[in-house]
Amino acid sequence: MSTRSFGQPVKRNEDRKLLTGQALFVDDVELPGLLHVAFLRSQVAHARIVNIDVSRALQRRGVIAAYTADDLGTYWRHGPLLVPPPPISGAIFHERTHVPLAKDKVRHVGEPLVMVIAESRYIAEDALDDIDVELEQLPAVVDLERALAPGSALVHDDLDSNISAHLRQSKGDYATAAAKAHRVLRRRFLYEHGISSPIETRGVVAQWDARASQMTIWDTTQAPVFVRNGLAAMLGLNERNVRVIAPFVGGGFGPKIMMFYPEEVLLPWASMRLNRPLKWIEDRLEHFFATTHERGQIHDAEIAVAADGRILGIKDVFLHDGGAYDPYGLTVPINSQCTLLGPYVVPAYDSTFTQVFTNLPIVTPYRGAGRQHGVFVIERLLDLAAHELGIDRAEIRRINLIPPDAFPYNNEIIYQDFAPLSYDSGNYEPVLDMALDAIGYAGFKQQQAAALAQGRHIGIGLACYVEGTGIGPYEGAKVQVQSNGKVSIATGIGTQGQGHFTVFAQIAAEQLGVEVTDIDVVTGDTDQFYWGAGTFASRGAVVAGNAVNEAAKVVRQKALKLAGELFECSEDDLVLKGGKVSITGVPGKFITLGDLAGHANPMRGAVKPGSEPGLEATQYFGPPSGATANGVHAIIVEVDPRTFDVNILKYVVVHDCGTVINPMILAGQIHGGVAQGIGNAFFEKLAWDDQGQLLNASLADYLLPTSLDVPRMELSHTVTPSPLNPMGIKGAGEAGAIPVGPLFAQAIEDALGLLAQGIELREIPLSPSRLYELTRNGGERG
Amino acid sequence: MDNDFHDIALTVNGTAYNGRVESRLLLSDFLRHDLGLAGTHVGCEHGVCGACTVLLDGEPVRSCLMLAVQANTHAVSTIEGLASPIGDYSPLQQAMHDHHGLQCGYCTPGILMTMTAFLDEHASPSEDEVREALSGNLCRCTGYQNIVDAVLAAADKMRG
Numbered sequence: 017m018s019t020r021s022f023g024q025p026v027k028r029n030e031d032r033k034l035l036t037g038q039a040l041f042v043d044d045v046e047l048p049g050l051l052h053v054a055f056l057r058s059q060v061a062h063a064r065i066v067n068i069d070v071s072r073a074l075q076r077r078g079v080i081a082a083y084t085a086d087d088l089g090t091y092w093r094h095g096p097l098l099v100p101p102p103p104i105s106g107a108i109f110h111e112r113t114h115v116p117l118a119k120d121k122v123r124h125v126g127e128p129l130v131m132v133i134a135e136s137r138y139i140a141e142d143a144l145d146d147i148d149v150e151l152e153q154l155p156a157v158v159d160l161e162r163a164l165a166p167g168s169a170l171v172h173d174d175l176d177s178n179i180s181a182h183l184r185q186s187k188g189d190y191a192t193a194a195a196k197a198h199r200v201l202r203r204r205f206l207y208e209h210g211i212s213s214p215i216e217t218r219g220v221v222a223q224w225d226a227r228a229s230q231m232t233i234w235d236t237t238q239a240p241v242f243v244r245n246g247l248a249a250m251l252g253l254n255e256r257n258v259r260v261i262a263p264f265v266g267g268g269f270g271p272k273i274m275m276f277y278p279e280e281v282l283l284p285w286a287s288m289r290l291n292r293p294l295k296w297i298e299d300r301l302e303h304f305f306a307t308t309h310e311r312g313q314i315h316d317a318e319i320a321v322a323a324d325g326r327i328l329g330i331k332d333v334f335l336h337d338g339g340a341y342d343p344y345g346l347t348v349p350i351n352s353q354c355t356l357l358g359p360y361v362v363p364a365y366d367s368t369f370t371q372v373f374t375n376l377p378i379v380t381p382y383r384g385a386g387r388q389h390g391v392f393v394i395e396r397l398l399d400l401a402a403h404e405l406g407i408d409r410a411e412i413r414r415i416n417l418i419p420p421d422a423f424p425y426n427n428e429i430i431y432q433d434f435a436p437l438s439y440d441s442g443n444y445e446p447v448l449d450m451a452l453d454a455i456g457y458a459g460f461k462q463q464q465a466a467a468l469a470q471g472r473h474i475g476i477g478l479a480c481y482v483e484g485t486g487i488g489p490y491e492g493a494k495v496q497v498q499s500n501g502k503v504s505i506a507t508g509i510g511t512q513g514q515g516h517f518t519v520f521a522q523i524a525a526e527q528l529g530v531e532v533t534d535i536d537v538v539t540g541d542t543d544q545f546y547w548g549a550g551t552f553a554s555r556g557a558v559v560a561g562n563a564v565n566e567a568a569k570v571v572r573q574k575a576l577k578l579a580g581e582l583f584e585c586s587e588d589d590l591v592l593k594g595g596k597v598s599i600t601g602v603p604g605k606f607i608t609l610g611d612l613a614g615h616a617n618p619m620r621g622a623v624k625p626g627s628e629p630g631l632e633a634t635q636y637f638g639p640p641s642g643a644t645a646n647g648v649h650a651i652i653v654e655v656d657p658r659t660f661d662v663n664i665l666k667y668v669v670v671h672d673c674g675t676v677i678n679p680m681i682l683a684g685q686i687h688g689g690v691a692q693g694i695g696n697a698f699f700e701k702l703a704w705d706d707q708g709q710l711l712n713a714s715l716a717d718y719l720l721p722t723s724l725d726v727p728r729m730e731l732s733h734t735v736t737p738s739p740l741n742p743m744g745i746k747g748a749g750e751a752g753a754i755p756v757g758p759l760f761a762q763a764i765e766d767a768l769g770l771l772a773q774g775i776e777l778r779e780i781p782l783s784p785s786r787l788y789e790l791t792r793n794g795g796e797r798g
Numbered sequence: 799m800d801n802d803f804h805d806i807a808l809t810v811n812g813t814a815y816n817g818r819v820e821s822r823l824l825l826s827d828f829l830r831h832d833l834g835l836a837g838t839h840v841g842c843e844h845g846v847c848g849a850c851t852v853l854l855d856g857e858p859v860r861s862c863l864m865l866a867v868q869a870n871t872h873a874v875s876t877i878e879g880l881a882s883p884i885g886d887y888s889p890l891q892q893a894m895h896d897h898h899g900l901q902c903g904y905c906t907p908g909i910l911m912t913m914t915a916f917l918d919e920h921a922s923p924s925e926d927e928v929r930e931a932l933s934g935n936l937c938r939c940t941g942y943q944n945i946v947d948a949v950l951a952a953a954d955k956m957r958g
Binding site: 027028030031032033034035036037038039041043044046137138212213214215216217264265266267269299300512513514515680681683684687688689690691692714715716720722723724726728729752 | 822834835846847880900901904934943944
């Protein structure tokens with residue numbers, strides 16, 4: 017008898033391989049005759065390429081080949097545009113996508129110039145020193161505002177400015193709202209998001225098998241199906257002749273989905289040319305330049321409020337650093353624009369952004385994907401308005417929350433998936449109340465005064481957010497009962513630690529009455545499942561999970577139908593449980609799922625016309641639009657007013673992501689998100705000089721949070737199912753990371769009584785040294 | 799320089815290996831690519847992330863900061879040797895599974911080796927001591943909380 021596993025903290029199927037060192041990651045692929053690849057990358061941010069001479073490198077023993085852009089011939093082409101501009105009137109977009117090897121010009125430090133192939137990685141890296149490169153350096157475009165000033169150097173010479181994109185979206189009439197307002201507050205906000213820094217860097221192994229006309233690519237990608245389709249087209253192969261395997265992937269968080277990274281394009285090409293398997297593994301220094309980033313925005317925002325704190329309107333004009341190329345279209349700044357609205361009723365909204373080309377690495381979504389920036393602006397505006405109006409910080413949030421009877425709630429603007437930004441369901445006030453209760457908000461002022469009397473500066477913060485999750489277009493899954501009674505699930509998405517091997521098994525177990533441990537899940541192998549989009553936008557569990565559910569339902573129906581025929585009874589009299597189908601009330605009369613699978617694929621007799629052999633089904637699921645999760649984080653910090661060392665005393669998360677499949681895995685997602693949020697709020701700043709050089713490109717200088725920095729978190733959940741999918745689930749992958757910035761700024765302000773001194777913290781990250789500067793300079797940009 | 803090779807002999811997880819290695823070959827590369835013990839992972843190759851941690855004569859070392867030739871005559875322990883020959887988890891492996899102490903699992907080998915050595919010397923650690931010991935291993939997925947709980951639970955179990 018199997019117990020119900022759906023909704024339970026089931027331990028993970030994938031752990032054994034990972035805990036015993038037997039999981040296959042890309043760098044673990046070893047092949048006979050494997051050659052190794054290293055890239056010579058630009059050491060300057062902006063330059064014309066005068067000459068590249070690889071002849072000395074080719075003379076080094078063990079070097080097999082060295083290729084520049086010119087060697088690629090017609091294979092050299094710009095990468096595809098992953099996300100076209102949204103169909104919004106007035107949108108400006110200048111498509112300038114990336115290239116496999118720089119030709120004519122380099123546009124950021126780390127842009128690849130030469131691909132070197134050698135017998136070992138050591139020799140390939142040695143050979144990089146043998147290459148002679150002559151560059152004519154150009155002024156680098158680094159600062160967002162100066163990039164748009166007349167006379168700025170141009171990242172793309174064929175454009176007349178560094179504008180990559182420009183978009184205005186609005187609802188209501190902001191000017192009228194502002195005219196009626198009790199107060200209008202206008203402020204500038206700076207928000208820097210960092211780099212995802214998965215502990216596994218990127219890597220590609222490409223193996224061309226000329227006899228089989230088969231290309232196999234092991235790739236640390238989050239989207240193997242897209243990579244397969246795109247590379248097949250580029251290589252002139254049938255899609256069936258290209259297999260992309262994303263095996264175990266050591267963290268992704270967004271940047272491991274790009275179409276294409278240069279290495280993904282170049283290794284298969286060179287493997288065909290040399291008829292040898294090739295491996296490239298990014299080193300940590302390369303990762304700082306060769307993998308995409310998320311970075312900064314500058315917001316000039318204003319909020320119009322009534323005397324009671326009600327929001328009448330918000331106006332925001334912001335600049336977004338897009339980097340040297342714009343393959344992701346407008347995705348990140350649209351997320352910022354949309355997520356700024358948060359869980360609040362905002363009757364009038366007027367938001368305009370400009371995406372700016374800079375001579376810095378490409379910006380693509382990283383966990384949160386621009387949502388952090390928007391949440392920071394609205395949450396800080398509310399704090400400052402509350403201070404100005406003498407209203408409690410929790411109360412100004414409460415009175416502006418969208419009421420539970422207003423769903424679905426249409427925000428009247430367009431989201432990143434081009435669907436109207438509509439919140440499917442939600443019940444926000446209980447989440448706020450639970451968070452206030454858990455953090456001890458009501459008694460905090462007393463606690464704070466008592467601490468201050470002892471010379472300790474403690475402060476409290478809270479931040480609300482929504483997260484659009486689980487967007488389309490679709491995912492699919494194949495569920496198959498094997499003749500040994502075990503169930504196999506295959507889906508096209510990649511997995512990078514989210515627990516897919518377990519949660520998809522829980523979903524199928526619910527339908528098929530088998531143990532989770534008897535279900536084997538395959539993700540990220542295009543030969544196992546042909547169709548799919550990928551793992552991004554907190555969509556794996558929602559979209560692929562629902563596809564698994566639909567496929568398992570069909571298998572369940574097939575099993576019951578077949579058992580009914582065998583037993584010559586009605587399906588209504590059958591029960592599917594414990595890996596077998598039994599007749600209700602007739603103990604001992606049953607058939608196992610494995611035997612049924614055998615019957616479904618008979619050696620003799622006929623499979624009836626119109627039916628299919630096998631106990632299996634493939635189904636697809638595509639939600640009409642994304643499901644909106646929401647939550648509130650609250651924090652108590654202690655700040656040393658001399659050193660600005662910030663110590664987190666308490667951290668609370670209350671979250672609603674609809675139906676929960678596995679609370680243990682969900683908690684893990686939240687923990688990890690908060691940890692990345694803490695890194696973002698505190699430490700993680702890419703420090704560029706005015707020539708576009710990164711000054712802290714090592715993990716000793718670009719600090720990631722350690723076990724001493726991330727506190728124990730207290731989590732609770734409410735459940736408001738999504739009406740957009742049969743299981744009622746919403747995504748949760750990014751939620752932990754989104755609201756941490758405003759929480760920190762607010763709590764530190766509170767701890768040090770900064771607002772009373774006229775000092776506002778309007779930027780992230782807030783390192784101790786930056787806090788020192790800001791408090792000394794009176795809160796202005798220093 | 800290209801011909802600067804050395805013969806080395808060492809044990810890994812109790813098994814004797816002989817190899818001929820270039821002077822500059824990292825221990826991490828030797829283990830992963832020469833011996834095929836790819837359970838040891840490489841995250842940064844500059845000694846910060848801790849993913850490549852192995853035990854050298856019982857002491858945690860960063861295999862990306864050591865040369866293979868330096869391991870000559872020594873006993874190396876890696877993640878592949880933690881479970882029993884029939885696959886039973888060590889107490890720490892079991893606790894990591896029970897407490898969801900891993901997500902992508904890439905940093906896990908280094909954490910298992912670092913904390914295995916820690917638990918050998920600290921039978922009753924406090925949470926603060928565990929966090930201090932763990933602070934040289936970076937994990938980008940878990941936020942550490944479940945790893946800390948797993949180490950405390952393993953210590954508890956090992957005390958009996």
